[in-house]
Amino acid sequence: MLYLVGLGLSYKSDITVRGLEAVRNCSRIYLEHYTSILMAASLEELEEYYGKPVILADRELVESGSEEILHDARTQDVAFLVVGDVFGATTHTDLVLRAKRESIPVEVIHNASVMNAVGSCGLQLYNFGQTVSMVFFTESWKPDSWYDKIWENRKIGLHTLVLLDIKVKEQSIENMARGRLIYEPPRYMSISQCCEQLLEIEDARGTIAYTPNTPAVAISRLGSSTQTFKAGTIEELSRYDAGEPLHSLIILGRQCHELELEYLLEFTDDKEGFKKAVIEDQEFFKPAPWVPPVEDED
Numbered sequence: 466m467l468y469l470v471g472l473g474l475s476y477k478s479d480i481t482v483r484g485l486e487a488v489r490n491c492s493r494i495y496l497e498h499y500t501s502i503l504m505a506a507s508l509e510e511l512e513e514y515y516g517k518p519v520i521l522a523d524r525e526l527v528e529s530g531s532e533e534i535l536h537d538a539r540t541q542d543v544a545f546l547v548v549g550d551v552f553g554a555t556t557h558t559d560l561v562l563r564a565k566r567e568s569i570p571v572e573v574i575h576n577a578s579v580m581n582a583v584g585s586c587g588l589q590l591y592n593f594g595q596t597v598s599m600v601f602f603t604e605s606w607k608p609d610s611w612y613d614k615i616w617e618n619r620k621i622g623l624h625t626l627v628l629l630d631i632k633v634k635e636q637s638i639e640n641m642a643r644g645r646l647i648y649e650p651p652r653y654m655s656i657s658q659c660c661e662q663l664l665e666i667e668d669a670r671g672t673i674a675y676t677p678n679t680p681a682v683a684i685s686r687l688g689s690s691t692q693t694f695k696a697g698t699i700e701e702l703s704r705y706d707a708g709e710p711l712h713s714l715i716i717l718g719r720q721c722h723e724l725e726l727e728y729l730l731e732f733t734d735d736k737e738g739f740k741k742a743v744i745e746d747q748e749f750f751k752p753a754p755w756v757p758p759v760e761d762e763d
């Protein structure tokens with residue numbers, strides 16, 4: 466059996482009881498190690514907790530070396546651990562399809578994901594549109610396909626969850642060119658960098674999907690003991706130091722219910738200023754009034 470097990474958001478003990486029982490009975494355990502991190506537990510702590518060695522699975526192993534993960538899984542139990550939920554903003558359907566092709570039975574054991582836990586900032590999950598991912602820009606590479614999705618969400622008044630880039634096991638261009646297998650330290654995008662990139666692309670596009678004064682919520686280390694929310698405009702949050710990773714951002718949609726707003730006001734130092742930014746954003750992005758079609762008089 467191949468078990469795909471969600472680990473939850475922060476602590477080693479966030480794994481579900483069913484997940485833990487399955488993991489402890491597995492002969493090999495892989496921890497997917499490139500789309501998220503378990504903030505409050507080291508690899509050694511996990512190994513001690515499960516009573517088994519844990520193999521770190523980088524992108525290369527999961528995407529190109531899945532035969533190693535699936536090896537023997539028809540006769541032995543193998544666990545593939547994913548931080549958060551197995552299918553929460555990650556693409557492990559490929560591994561499931563490969564297992565099925567090889568007639569390996571698969572069981573998924575779910576857990577909390579950033580995709581649902583963001584609800585703890587007070588915004589209703591019902592009011593979210595498409596989730597987008599913000600990647601690190603370079604001098605020559607500034608992918609911005611997320612911009613159109615934010616624009617679509619904002620046109621119908623929905624909130625946008627922005628997930629931020631993580632780079633692990635990355636080679637410098639020089640080391641890559643010289644064929645040296647030396648990796649850079651892991652990098653995690655911060656709220657401030659994400660907001661700067663948002664403003665840079667809005668400036669370049671000029672479509673006005675949002676403005677520097679559009680209200681947003683910074684979310685740091687969700688589900689950990691230092692979880693923090695900060696409400697402010699995109700401009701303000703581009704100067705906000707959110708501390709240690711992981712970070713996510715929510716760009717508010719125009720359909721912000723008054724209860725949602727009341728909850729968010731707890732996370733700002735300038736309640737009046739934030740309320741004003743929300744009202745002005747709602748007013749500015751208000752859709753044009755509906756005009757009924759003219760009746761044909763013949």
Ligand SMILES: C[S@@+](CC[C@H](N)C(=O)[O-])C[C@H]1O[C@@H](n2cnc3c(N)ncnc32)[C@H](O)[C@@H]1O
Binds near residue numbers: 553578580
């Ligand atoms: C590719 S997603 C993987 C999500 C994961 N599978 C899950 O279900 O939660 C990783 C991104 O989600 C966001 N994220 C994940 N966990 C987070 C947390 N605890 N607090 C804040 N943001 C988080 C970060 O932007 C991070 O770079």
